[in-house]
Amino acid sequence: MESKLKVDRRTILTGVAALGTVTFLPYAARAASNRWDSFPTVSGEIEVYPVSHASFVMKTPSGVVYNDPVGDPSQYADFSTPNVILVTHEHGDHFNLDTLNAVISPKSMLVVNPAVFAKLPSGLQSQAIMLANGDTYETDGFDIEAIPAYNQTQERKKFHPKGRDNGYVLNVDGFRIYISGDTEGVPEMRALTDIDLAFVCMNLPFTMDVEAAASAVSEFKPTYCYPYHYRGRDNGTQDPNEFADALTEAVEVKLGGWYGG
Numbered sequence: 328m329e330s331k332l333k334v335d336r337r338t339i340l341t342g343v344a345a346l347g348t349v350t351f352l353p354y355a356a357r358a359a360s361n362r363w364d365s366f367p368t369v370s371g372e373i374e375v376y377p378v379s380h381a382s383f384v385m386k387t388p389s390g391v392v393y394n395d396p397v398g399d400p401s402q403y404a405d406f407s408t409p410n411v412i413l414v415t416h417e418h419g420d421h422f423n424l425d426t427l428n429a430v431i432s433p434k435s436m437l438v439v440n441p442a443v444f445a446k447l448p449s450g451l452q453s454q455a456i457m458l459a460n461g462d463t464y465e466t467d468g469f470d471i472e473a474i475p476a477y478n479q480t481q482e483r484k485k486f487h488p489k490g491r492d493n494g495y496v497l498n499v500d501g502f503r504i505y506i507s508g509d510t511e512g513v514p515e516m517r518a519l520t521d522i523d524l525a526f527v528c529m530n531l532p533f534t535m536d537v538e539a540a541a542s543a544v545s546e547f548k549p550t551y552c553y554p555y556h557y558r559g560r561d562n563g564t565q566d567p568n569e570f571a572d573a574l575t576e577a578v579e580v581k582l583g584g585w586y587g588g
């Protein structure tokens with residue numbers, strides 16, 4: 328698996344500059360190594376490290392957050408153990424018990440929806456916070472709200488039935504981060520307010536296409552938005568650049584390199 332997660336693009340930029348190359352080359356190096364981004368907040372930087380598809384790590388002033396950690400645990404080896412692990416729902420590209428057991432520490436707070444809670448062994452249940460749609464949880468440095476995530480197109484409702492799965496809004500010292508989970512552009516997403524950073528899924532047949540995602544994101548207008556979880560089945564893969572083009576509001580799109588690109 329990828330082991331470039333800790334590549335520091337500032338190091339690359341410095342290295343390229345030292346060679347005295349023409350000025351556009353640093354940007355090429357930066358695009359190729361765009362493995363993480365940093366976002367300023369009142370209490371410090373939030374760094375986002377896409378791992379793959381729906382999985383990512385955030386370093387925040389309040390601690391380290393893993394979202395939907397799945398896959399080879401070595402992908403997380405360069406990161407500190409998580410203070411918070413968010414699991415949106417039970418599907419294999421979001422929840423894997425082996426990965427979870429490998430990355431969690433006894434001090435990690437595990438946040439799950441009720442259906443995932445029911446699938447946890449008792450040891451993990453004892454350190455899990457179960458949030459149903461609409462529930463909130465306040466802890467040191469993190470305020471967490473569970474946002475409904477579901478399909479509203481008739482033929483897709485079987486994938487994510489309403490009421491089961493979560494998205495999350497994570498509030499870190501007033502910086503509000505929305506993680507969509509697997510959903511369409513449902514009213515609860517469109518009604519979000521004051522989102523600084525959003526992660527929004529788009530693929531078919533499981534979630535939505537770029538037009539639907541762009542419509543919803545244009546309504547709640549986050550400052551920054553990562554299209555994520557955008558590879559799909561058959562012809563269901565969505566193009567994050569098409570998503571960016573379809574936005575009707577000023578939202579800064581972050582691409583992130585979710586699939587090793």
Ligand SMILES: [Zn+2]
Pocket residue numbers: 416418421486487509533
């Ligand atoms: Zn799913």
